[in-house]
Amino acid sequence: MPMSPQAPAKPHETYCVVTYGCQMNDNDSEIMSGIMEGRGLRRVESEADADVVVVNTCVVREGAEERALGRISNLAAFKKKRPDMVVTVAGCMAQKEGERLMEKLPQADLVVGTRDLFRLGSLLDQVTTTKERILAIGDVDKPVFLGDEGVRRRHNVKALATIMYGCNNFCSFCIVPKTRGREVSRPVRDIVDEVKRLADQGFKEVMLLGQNVNSYRTDGADFADLLAAVNEVAGLERIRFITSHPKDCSDRLIDAMASLSKVCENIHLPVQAGSNRVLRRMKRFYTKEQYLELLEKVRERIPNVTITTDIIVGFPDETDEDFHDTYDLVEKARWDSAFIFGYSPREGTKAATWLDSIPEELKKHRIQRCLGRQEQISGEINASCIGQQFEVLVESVSKRRESEVMGRTRGDKCVIFKGDSSLLGTLVRVEVTESYPHTLIGHQLPTA
Ligand code: SF4
DSSP states (O other), rough: BBTTTTTTTSSOOEEEEEEEESSHHHHHHHHHHHHHHHTTOOOOGGGOOOSSEEEEOOOSHHHHHHHHHHHHHHHHHHHOOOOOOEEEEHHHHHHHHHHHHHHHOOSSSSSOOOGGGGGGGHHHHHHHHHOOOOEEEOTTTTTOOOOOOOOSOSSSSSEEEOOOEEOOOOOOOOOHHHHHHOOOOOOHHHHHHHHHHHHHHHHEEEEEEEETTGEEEEETHHHHHHHHHHHTTTTTOEEEEEEOOOGOOHHHHHHHHHHTTTOSEEOHHHHHBBBHHHHHHHTOOOOHHHHHEEEEHHHHTTTTOOEEEEESSOOOTTOOOHHHHHHHHHHHHHSEEEEEEOOOOOOSSSSSSOOOOOOOHHHHHHHHHHHHHHHHHHHHHHHTTOOOOEEEEEEEEOOTTEEEEEEEEEEEOOEEEEGGGGGOOOOOEEEEEOOOOOOOEEEEOOOO
């Protein structure tokens, strides 16, 4: 498939990465950025200024897919003006729709799947020298190279580290096992070495990433063992992880969270629905009652733990009664916050073979009801923080006022207080004076 006849005469100098979706995509974008910087390309923020544009896509929800497609479509105009620009489509949409994207998006020079992104450098060379369009979609289950050398991190204080790829669960609504393949865990030693390098570079916090970190397994070690090993890394202050499947949230993990000093008291436990009938159809393998028992256990054993969740409303055939069960769970679970979405069918999943029977208006209404109640609960929980003192890791200067900084508590609550850039990367004590459902306001306390 030949590219434009006016193919590049001058070497590429700049690149831009546009990322959609989850933290795993963020980390993949950092890896691809590192590969390009390793080849001498300089990062720019706008596609208009880039010689190489990578759009890292997500297919988990229809909205993210449409936004990425819109962005890639817009690149056609840039490409017309500058035919030597290389347009790359990466990520889950590339993995799932590779052939179709090549047909549908003539401006795409390279379409690269989730397990081929580590080859980005040689693929870009190939596109440049052969002037051919390339589709690089390997078997989604092939072994993946999980190196971290030269990753270009987006933040200075906290870093992402992928500990495993893929998922074996096949929840009936989820396309991830098809776009990211079966589970592959990185060896403990490789992860610990990566975290040591991060700590040496001055990072204070690491977020361990996997579709279901609770099923991390390698060489006889499980996720609790991995947390214990990472906890030993000198210089690192905090460890977070995402995502945990409630069915695999073991006592060992809860105990590890309770006992390891650097593991933050915060866990994301996506429930997805509160109706046992819907949970069965989603293939989640727990009931509402078991989920509530798990919350109780986690809260009992880990003092001050914060818990967040994901909910899908409007799943095929969700009755008023099913929805009521979900609303009731919002009431009973009292999560610190919840991400609430309307169901959107994903082609290739089991649920997509069922009629998407809930009208969009009803989905929106159900989202609003759950969100409204969750906002009140988040507000009440945050209001109870007023007067309390928290250890806060300062992450950035506030976007609104230069005289303020933003940091996070161990429970991942966002706190704004007076300060300047000299505080970045430090741990300070802050007393909370005001609260909103998503933010706390406070003032820094003198060090003891
Ligand atoms: S656990 Fe379920 S929802 Fe999560 S990535 Fe795997 S299949 Fe998707």
